[in-house]
Amino acid sequence: MSKKTIGLLFVFMILASFLAGAAAVRFADKKFLAKEQPLHNQEALLSFQTESVNPQDVPFTKKYIGYVLPKHEVFVQPFISGFIQKVEVSGGQKVKKGDLLVTLKQDEYKASLANAYANTLQAEADFQNQESYFARIQKASKSVSASEFEAAKASYLASKAALEASKAAYDLATVNYDYTFIYAPIDGIVGDVSLTEGNYVSPASGALFSIVQYSPMRVVFSISDKEYLDELKKNRPFEDETLTLELPNGDIFTETGHFAYTDNRLNKATTSMAVYADFENVGKILTPNTYVNVLCTKIFKNALTLPKSIVDLEENGNFIYLIRNDVVSKAQVEILASKDDSFIVKNTLQKDDKIILEQVSSFEINKHAVSKEKI
Numbered sequence: 001m002s003k004k005t006i007g008l009l010f011v012f013m014i015l016a017s018f019l020a021g022a023a024a025v026r027f028a029d030k031k032f033l034a035k036e037q038p039l040h041n042q043e044a045l046l047s048f049q050t051e052s053v054n055p056q057d058v059p060f061t062k063k064y065i066g067y068v069l070p071k072h073e074v075f076v077q078p079f080i081s082g083f084i085q086k087v088e089v090s091g092g093q094k095v096k097k098g099d100l101l102v103t104l105k106q107d108e109y110k111a112s113l114a115n116a117y118a119n120t121l122q123a124e125a126d127f128q129n130q131e132s133y134f135a136r137i138q139k140a141s142k143s144v145s146a147s148e149f150e151a152a153k154a155s156y157l158a159s160k161a162a163l164e165a166s167k168a169a170y171d172l173a174t175v176n177y178d179y180t181f182i183y184a185p186i187d188g189i190v191g192d193v194s195l196t197e198g199n200y201v202s203p204a205s206g207a208l209f210s211i212v213q214y215s216p217m218r219v220v221f222s223i224s225d226k227e228y229l230d231e232l233k234k235n236r237p238f239e240d241e242t243l244t245l246e247l248p249n250g251d252i253f254t255e256t257g258h259f260a261y262t263d264n265r266l267n268k269a270t271t272s273m274a275v276y277a278d279f280e281n282v283g284k285i286l287t288p289n290t291y292v293n294v295l296c297t298k299i300f301k302n303a304l305t306l307p308k309s310i311v312d313l314e315e316n317g318n319f320i321y322l323i324r325n326d327v328v329s330k331a332q333v334e335i336l337a338s339k340d341d342s343f344i345v346k347n348t349l350q351k352d353d354k355i356i357l358e359q360v361s362s363f364e365i366n367k368h369a370v371s372k373e374k375i
Contacts, residue, residue: 066221075207
């Protein structure tokens with residue numbers, strides 16, 4: 001046998017040994033996979049950190065900065081000029097609508113009222129006289145000249161007009177006299193009062209002091225344009241939310257608020273909409289110009305709270321991984337709200353599902369033949 005033949009034979013034997021070894025390894029792998037893989041998958045499933053589906057009513061609170069305004073505030077001003085005779089209230093005093101606040105000196109206005117009353121009596125006497133004379137002229141119209149008849153009629157009408165004018169002057173004098181008494185137009189608390197007896201005041205002097213209605217109080221806060229549009233979809237804005245206040249000291253105000261109205265235009269600079277809500281001011285805790293946090297709390301019923309880290313935000317939806325029937329499944333979820341490190345999602349899962357509380361790698365997806373389900 002030649003050396004060339006021996007060499008070829010040697011190469012052939014090496015190649016055959018290699019192919020036989022590879023076949024043996026492949027056979028062993030198949031045998032191992034057929035025997036061990038199901039156990040490996042089950043162990044892998046058990047190694048996932050999971051939790052059961054436990055839907056609850058989940059509260060979600062949004063916080064806004066707001067400030068307190070009086071719902072009703074009036075600035076007390078005199079309608080006439082005069083000297084103050086008496087100041088009936090002091091700063092911080094609680095008053096009722098109709099309470100006397102200030103009295104102006106009345107001598108001048110009493111005299112004007114008396115004079116107007118006298119003029120009215122005179123005008124009424126003159127009118128009665130002219131009315132009686134004109135009645136006689138009318139009865140004797142055939143025996144009087146036309147000029148005499150017209151003169152009597154003119155005097156009658158003039159006296160009637162003079163009577164009406166004197167009555168109007170008397171009414172005006174009465175109004176001015178009444179204005180010497182300044183009464184509270186609303187219930188509320190009086191502001192700073194720096195008036196003293198003898199001060200001269202007039203409509204041009206400006207407000208004497210203010211009265212603020214202490215309850216209810218109005219709180220103003222702003223929401224984004226998107227939130228405003230979402231609220232418009234409801235029968236009434238904030239109908240499914242509870243409005244409460246966090247006070248500057250961190251305490252939560254005991255009374256809940258009621259939506260009043262929104263502004264009539266969007267703030268162009270901030271693209272936000274002002275919202276007005278009313279709160280009963282129990283204990284007079286709320287004071288005008290105080291800054292507070294407005295807490296809008298909504299309850300999502302039958303919802304789940306999931307860590308943001310386990311929710312995949314994809315172009316075609318938001319997904320989580322879960323174990324269903326011993327298979328890793330990919331389920332689509334609807335995000336209702338986002339808070340801190342969690343998402344609140346609508347519960348559309350099955351009762352026996354196990355939510356995987358860790359990220360699932362692509363290796364594990366391929367290894368466990370993940371089932372994609374749109375739920």
